[in-house]
Structures are given as structure tokens and as C-alpha cells.
Amino acid sequence: MSEIVKEFELSKEYLQALETAIEEKNDAFIRETMEGVNPADISALLDEVDHDFAKYVIDILDNEVGAEIIEDLEEDTRTKFLGNFSPKEVADYITEMDSDDAVDIINDLPPKTREEVISEITDPETAAHIQELMRYDEDCAGGLMAKEMIVANVNWNIVQTIEEIRRQRENVEKIYSVYVVDDKRRLLGKVSVKDILLANDNTLIKDIFDDDVIAVETYLDEEEVATIMQKYDLDVVPVVNLQGKLVGRITIDDIVDVITDQAEEDRQLMSGLSSDVEEDDSIWAILKARLPWLIIGLIGGIVGAFVIKGFEEDMENMVGLALFIPLIMATGGNVGIQSSTLVVQSLANKSVFTDTLVKRLLKMVAVAMCTGLVLGSISFLFVNLYAEAYLGVVVAIALQAVVLLASFMGTVTPLVLDKIGINPALASGPFITTANDILGITVYLLIANLLI
Amino acid sequence: MSEIVKEFELSKEYLQALETAIEEKNDAFIRETMEGVNPADISALLDEVDHDFAKYVIDILDNEVGAEIIEDLEEDTRTKFLGNFSPKEVADYITEMDSDDAVDIINDLPPKTREEVISEITDPETAAHIQELMRYDEDCAGGLMAKEMIVANVNWNIVQTIEEIRRQRENVEKIYSVYVVDDKRRLLGKVSVKDILLANDNTLIKDIFDDDVIAVETYLDEEEVATIMQKYDLDVVPVVNLQGKLVGRITIDDIVDVITDQAEEDRQLMSGLSSDVEEDDSIWAILKARLPWLIIGLIGGIVGAFVIKGFEEDMENMVGLALFIPLIMATGGNVGIQSSTLVVQSLANKSVFTDTLVKRLLKMVAVAMCTGLVLGSISFLFVNLYAEAYLGVVVAIALQAVVLLASFMGTVTPLVLDKIGINPALASGPFITTANDILGITVYLLIANLLI
Structure with missing residues (x-):
């Protein structure tokens, strides 16, 4: 960034100095060091300090600057933080904001506080705007718009x-x-x-x-x-x-x-993180976001064990069958994720000229057949190096089948999810991968069973 | 969208009518139906038709409208498409554009054409602006800026x-x-x-x-x-x-x-798609984007087979060891992707207050220990249902180790990639998953070998 704006040292050292100043109630230091600093920078700083401390700083500064700082705080910090303010104080700050931002903040408050805050807004036009905007769902144009124009x-x-x-x-x-x-x-x-x-x-x-x-x-x-x-x-x-x-x-x-929120949500769904979690959240918050998906994966693994156990006899007859379980699983997983991501992408860029379902599926089959052929041939060559020739045939045929099946699942799942109003990015996540794993193992062992 | 803008039926029917009109050189129809239509809508339509047809339409319309249409075309359509234009024609269109868009288009042309186009620009100010902007790298502020202000x-x-x-x-x-x-x-x-x-x-x-x-x-x-x-x-x-x-x-x-480009690139890296590919690209383009990653996964699977073969004796001694290979692999994969996504996310929202590496790793270990404990306990209970008790112990301990290892890999890999200037989202992709699979299987069988 250029030198034109006041260079604000958003450093850990300043954070410490600020905390000392707050403890010593050194208002002059706070006011002086923050003058002319962009409110967004002050917000980033206050996101890191104790709520009482942050309130102390905001109280010292101008109402208008304070409003901008509150607007820019992270959502969870802000909600906790506003708990320290009286309804009158909240009302004064949101009166300074654009109506869309004001409504976002009010909507995050507990219902009772919400009413109290609204009743404390003195400007009738602001109150009317806010009450009008609160009628709209947050995720639609009405919920995003502001009245200032x-x-x-x-x-x-x-x-x-x-x-x-x-x-x-x-x-x-x-x-x-x-x-x-x-x-x-x-x-x-x-x-x-x-x-x-x-x-x-x-x-x-x-x-x-x-x-x-x-x-x-x-x-x-x-x-x-x-x-x-x-x-x-x-x-x-x-x-x-x-x-x-x-x-x-x-x-x-x-x-x-x-x-950006949408991109982050997609990324989290694809990775098996169930709530809006960040690396610097508490250990407990991270566990809560991660464990459900891991347990689903674990249960999938246990089901997989049952499936393999069902083919125990074949496994004993055909030494080496177990060797290629990882290969089959990994390929199925990779193919499924690739397919679903391609579909998710084209759902995001909807166009009237998108291919029909039939055309889509035909293309999917064509790509899957070519892919299966290439991967099958490579694996056939390798498997022959250290196992019996007929195992090579089993692996190659199983790969072809698994690629086709995983492509199908990867193509159809996001389309179905989208139809029923669920974010299709979920189809690239661990739930579907787990299902694909089980399917892949079953197909592999079934083909082995039939061919022996 | 509201009724205020001319309602443009971007339909397959209109596309057909347009193609007929072009063949019959029915300029009146084309001009009439496109009047007042937003150029971005015309671009979306021309993305679907033959290049010669598209040129025919653009030639009929105003220079200014044509310039906007060309700006809004998809990049690959546009590059092929401009091949049909003389340098003079290209120069006339880009003179109508803002300098940043003009430079983007010139940069996509073959070097020889580029020089020819620039020499055809008649307005000296435009030529000077374009030559100045061409000096900057496309990915930096200089490459994004325009001179019009x-x-x-x-x-x-x-x-x-x-x-x-x-x-x-x-x-x-x-x-x-x-x-x-x-x-x-x-x-x-x-x-x-x-x-x-x-x-x-x-x-x-x-x-x-x-x-x-x-x-x-x-x-x-x-x-x-x-x-x-x-x-x-x-x-x-x-x-x-x-x-x-x-x-x-x-x-x-x-x-x-x-x-949006960044989000799409991340999503593709996470899914093992190596180039900017879309569902409606040709089968060959899709194969080219998918196969390299699938082959990496396949080679990983073959290495996995080697590893398992190395423990063949243990597998024979301990019936049931093979059953839990999928469970170990899936858990390692899921944990690794979750960890790397959390790190990628916090790299995207860089802050001076980010935890230090040591603090990050300590937290990672804490989360992994808790996760391993939960997953290990669940699996221990299940495994006992249909296998010997000591197998339950092996699986539980191996899970703990694999979770820890996958968390470590998932945390460190994106940090290293970011340091050496590679997009860290790659760490949630198939390459790392494959490496994790092999590691996971090795650890599992090694622990089994040691404990028996």
C-alpha cells in the first residue's frame, strides 16, 4: 500500500501498548495513535482483544468512527461484543450506518434486544427503513439492499x-x-x-x-x-x-x-468441515466441525470391512486380491471428485445453452470409457509384474467398472442435490467419497468372484 | 431481472433463428432483434455460434457495441475468433475499449499480430497508454489498471x-x-x-x-x-x-x-483437474485435464500394493488385517484434507496476528490426539464385533498414528507450498491424498507387525 494513508503499524507490539494504555486508562494515547487510521484496521486489531477492552476503545472514539469499526468486526466477535452495550448505545451506532449494515447487525441480536434497540432509534426515517428491510430474507436481494440513494x-x-x-x-x-x-x-x-x-x-x-x-x-x-x-x-x-x-x-x-462466502462454503463442504470454522477457532470448535464427517468416513470403513469379509473365501483363493484394494479405492475417489467438481462448476455458471441430461451422461460415459481404458491398461502391465496374469485382468476390468460407476455417481449426485435445493459442492465431499469407496470395493471383489 | 431492460430471449429458438438469418444474410432481422440488447447477452449468444457467423453479426453492429461484445466473450472463444479479423479491425475495436481491457486482448494475440495491431492504432494517446500498460505483468496491480480517469x-x-x-x-x-x-x-x-x-x-x-x-x-x-x-x-x-x-x-x-478465478482455481486443484477445464469442453480436453492426476493416483495404488506385499507374511498370520485397509485409508485421507483446507483458509486471510508455526503445530497435535482417541475408541468397539480383540487394538493404535501423521502432512504441506510460491490449495488435492494413502497403509501394517 502507498504511503499516502497514515501508516498504521498493525503490529503485536502496538497491540501490547494498546492493552497497557487501556489498563492505565490512557485515553490520550489511544486517541492520538488511532487518529486518521482506517476503521477497518482498528477492527482487525479489536478482533484480537478482550471485549471489555474493545468497548473501552470504541467509547473513546467518535460515534461515526465507532460505527464503522463495529461494522467491520468479524461477525462472531461483534455479536458477543455488542452484548456489552446498552440498547441505546447500539441504536446510536447503527443510526450512523447504512441501512443494510444496520439491519445485518440487528438481525444478529437476540429477539428481545432487537426490539429494545429499535425502540431506542430516535430518527423516524432510520427506524422506518430498518423495519422495512427487516421484513426481507437475508439471502435475497431485499435482504442485501440499502435505502440510502x-x-x-x-x-x-x-x-x-x-x-x-x-x-x-x-x-x-x-x-x-x-x-x-x-x-x-x-x-x-x-x-x-x-x-x-x-x-x-x-x-x-x-x-x-x-x-x-x-x-x-x-x-x-x-x-x-x-x-x-x-x-x-x-x-x-x-x-x-x-x-x-x-x-x-x-x-x-x-x-x-x-x-467469497460462497467460495468458502464450497471449499468447506468439499473438505468435510461442517460449520464455518477457522484455524484459529478453539480446539472444541474445530473438533465439532471435523468429527461428524470423520465418523461417517469411519463407519464407511467398517462397512467396507464387512464387504471384504463377505468375500473372505475369494481372498484366500486368490492371493494378491487384497493388494489392489487401495488402488481401486483411490481411483474411484479421484474420478468421483473430478466428475462432481465439473458438474458443480457448470451449475455455478448456468446457461440456457447447457447440455441436456442425456447429452451430459453420454459424454460422461465416453470420458469414463477412455479413462478406464487408459488406467486399466497401465494397471494391467504393472500388476503382471508381481502377480498372476488373471489378477491383472480382474484389476483392469474392475477399474473400468469403478471409473464408470464413480463418474456416474459424481455426475448425478450434484445434479440431484441442486434440484432439491442443497449446495451441490457437498457431492465432492467425504460423504460421497465414502459411498464411492464401498461401491468400488464391492464391484472389485464381485468381479473377482465372477471371473475366478 | 426487471422488465425495464429490453427482455432478450436468450433461447435456443432465437439462436436457431439467428443462424438462419446469418445464412440468408438477413441483416435487418439481426439489427432489429439485437437493438438495445445488452452486449453481455449478445456475447453469451455468440459464444455458442460458429466464428464466421459471430464475425458476421459483429460486423453489422456499431463499432462501440461490437467492442463491448468482444470484451465480454469467453477468453478462448475470443482468441480463436479474433483470428478472423484483420489487424486494422482489431485496432479499431480495442480503441473503443478501456485501456485495461484493450491490453488484456492484445496480450492474448500471437506476438506478430500484436505488433501489427498496435501499429494500426491511429489515436496516439490510446497507443501510448496501451504500450505503457503492456510493460506490466498481468498478475500485478499494473497489469489490472486502466488509464481512463x-x-x-x-x-x-x-x-x-x-x-x-x-x-x-x-x-x-x-x-x-x-x-x-x-x-x-x-x-x-x-x-x-x-x-x-x-x-x-x-x-x-x-x-x-x-x-x-x-x-x-x-x-x-x-x-x-x-x-x-x-x-x-x-x-x-x-x-x-x-x-x-x-x-x-x-x-x-x-x-x-x-x-472468482482464484476460487475456481482452488476448487480445480482440490479436485485434481490440471487446467482450466469445463464440463462442456471437448472429451479430449477433459481427458487431458483429468488423466495426469488419475495416473498419479494409480501409481500411488501400485506402490500401495508393493507395501502390502512386503507385509504378506503378517497378513497371512493375522487373518482380518486386510479388512481394515479401507478404513485406515479413508480416515487418513479425510483428516489430511480437513487439515490442509483449514490452513489454506487461514493463508487466504493473512493477518499479523496469525499463530506462530509452533503454536499451530501444538494445536494441530491436540486436535489430532482428541480425534484419534474418538475414532480409535469407536473402531475398537466395532472391530471387536467381528474380529479378534488384538486386531481392535492394532486398528485403534494405527488410527491414532495415521490421524496424527495426516494432520501433520495436511498442516505442513500447504505452508511449505505457500512459502515456495505454489498455490497451497494443491495440498488438498489428489497428489497429497495419494501420498497420505501410502503412508497410512505403511503405518498400519508396521504397527500390526510390531504388535504381533
């Missing part, structure tokens, strides 16, 4: 529009576009601040506005909002209700959070 | 600044902020268009600009740029060179692409 009537002229911008200058920190509506507040289009700046005072909005505007409806799922904003390179998108009335706007920074 | 001298007044905006109104489509520089073009701060709009004509920039601006330097890695923009909720960030001079700006839409 500049709206101009299509019949206004430039002077009237500038007057409106002046009136709202404190509420609307950053103006993306001015939205143009009719008398019933139905969205008609937008006009850029640049065009307002360059127009004459008595130019009418209706003569310069752009009616080519992409809007989303309140109920649209957040991931679809993300897809639209990404596809059309939008910084901000207006939100309309079913009657086409403008009710809010969504900015790209919230969408960036949606995208 | 409004820059005001700190000594100007509002009238002069508006004059500059007017002069650039065609070049700079969207004004994020006006950047403020000194006589040597060193970045001093920024001023919002809102503030310019609300100020008096003779107000001086130096009296209203905000000197609290976050900038990045040209050499900063794109992922670090993404982290900074995300942390500070920036829509745009100015780029300065080593002398602090303002050289460009990066907008959030490019960063959104960086973030």
Missing part, C-alpha cells in the same frame, strides 16, 4: 436534482447513480452524476436520463444477484418490488462478500 | 476541474472519484463528484479534497489488491509508481474476476 422525479430539472443531492449529502456517502422515477416511484432509468454536472441548470431529467437500466426484484436470490452484477459489470443495482417501484439498491461490496 | 491539479478550482471532466467525457465512461495530484503528478488525494457538484465555481480543489486515500503500487500482486479493496470496501483504487506518481486505477469489477 438519490432518487429524482423524471419531471425535475437539474437544479431540483442538485437540491435533492444537497439535502441527502449526509445520508448518502457515495453517489453511484441518480435513479429516475415517475410520480408513483416506479423506476424509469438512471442518470450519472457526471451528466448532471455537465448539464445546464434548467435541463430536464426526462431529456437526459438513460432508460436502459438493469434492476433486480426484491425476492431474487443473492447468488443470482451476484451473477447479474458480475455479468453486466455493475457497481450497483437498483432493487424494485413487484409493482416496479424502486425500493433500494445493492452495492458491489456486498456482492463481493456473497461471492 | 479524471485527474485534477491541487491548485485548480471547480471550474477548471469541470472543464477537465467535460474534455474527458467520452473517454471516461464512469467517474468514480477525481484524483488530486501536485505539479509532478504525485497523488495527494481525491475528491468525490458529489462534492464537486455541491461546491462553488471558484472553490479551490486544495480546500475540499480528501487526503485520506488508499493507493496501491504497480508491482502489488493482484490477490493483495483484492484483499485491500475488499477490506476497505473500495470500488476503485488508484495505482501509483515507486515515485508516488499516479499512473492508473483499478476498478472492482476486475477484482471480482480475480476473486
